[in-house]
Amino acid sequence: MSLRSASQVTEFARCPRSFALKRHEGAPQLPAPWAGHGSAGHHALLDVWEANGRTHTASEVQEAFVSKFREYIAEYDQREPDRSLWLRGGRKSTDRDIADREALGIEQVANYMQYVTTEGLEPWEIDGRPAVELPFKINIGEGLFGEPIIVRGFIDALYRDVNWVPLVRDLKFGKRPAWDFQLWMYGIAVREEYDIDVEYGDFFLCKENAPTNPVELLKMPDEEVLDLVIKMDAADMIGYYNPNPGEACRTCDVQRSCKFFA
Numbered sequence: 001m002s003l004r005s006a007s008q009v010t011e012f013a014r015c016p017r018s019f020a021l022k023r024h025e026g027a028p029q030l031p032a033p034w035a036g037h038g039s040a041g042h043h044a045l046l047d048v049w050e051a052n053g054r055t056h057t058a059s060e061v062q063e064a065f066v067s068k069f070r071e072y073i074a075e076y077d078q079r080e081p082d083r084s085l086w087l088r089g090g091r092k093s094t095d096r097d098i099a100d101r102e103a104l105g106i107e108q109v110a111n112y113m114q115y116v117t118t119e120g121l122e123p124w125e126i127d128g129r130p131a132v133e134l135p136f137k138i139n140i141g142e143g144l145f146g147e148p149i150i151v152r153g154f155i156d157a158l159y160r161d162v163n164w165v166p167l168v169r170d171l172k173f174g175k176r177p178a179w180d181f182q183l184w185m186y187g188i189a190v191r192e193e194y195d196i197d198v199e200y201g202d203f204f205l206c207k208e209n210a211p212t213n214p215v216e217l218l219k220m221p222d223e224e225v226l227d228l229v230i231k232m233d234a235a236d237m238i239g240y241y242n243p244n245p246g247e248a249c250r251t252c253d254v255q256r257s258c259k260f261f262a
């Protein structure tokens with residue numbers, strides 16, 4: 001059995017060499033405050049606020065963000081005590097980047113709470129629970145050597161608007177992804193696993209406190225989306241790990257283990 005995820009496919013598309021270094025060769029990964037920023041933001045907004053029926057106040061959600069963000073930073077200090085080696089945004093020091101991201105995250109979580117409330121978006125309910133961090137596991141067919149390929153993951157949120165139109169949403173604390181693969185895959189997962197006909201998805205860009213335009217999920221045929229997973233699986237099976245030096249190297253967390261770093 002081959003276990004895949006949307007993030008594996010996007011990671012492989014970005015640089016197959018980095019995929020192999022991380023997932024097969026155990027290369028040490030450099031800490032980056034932006035990773036803690038995104039994960040703590042997801043924790044505060046989804047695990048704390050949405051999953052608990054929006055019963056927490058903005059200050060409680062902000063506190064949850066700060067506490068989780070600091071946990072990540074402490075973990076990164078253990079992993080790499082020399083902060084000058086960490087990846088960070090722009091030309092600032094790591095300490096400055098950490099302080100800036102903490103302040104920004106505090107603002108962003110409160111902004112998001114206000115935005116979705118004003119827009120009238122509510123999590124869909126599945127089995128009496130808000131559909132956030134929604135798990136899925138679907139069998140998409142056979143790989144190169146006849147093994148079943150299973151795609152699994154967690155969908156940030158399945159919302160409904162005031163007209164009960166469902167929407168798959170993925171929260172982004174960094175840049176807009178280069179392509180919509182994640183949303184296409186999540187659309188298939190919701191339809192297959194939960195039998196809900198979702199036709200739209202978006203990325204919510206916390207930096208802009210706004211969603212992207214809705215992506216029409218059915219415009220991309222399911223077969224083409226799944227074929228991307230099957231081809232990525234085949235490339236991994238035969239060990240195709242060519243490097244993709246260039247833009248991706250700057251934020252690559254295994255750059256110190258890569259001969260092709262550019």
Ligand code: SF4
Pocket residue numbers: 015016017018019021243244245246248249252253254255258259260261262
């Ligand atoms: S440093 Fe560049 S080429 Fe090397 S693994 Fe990272 S992204 Fe790929």
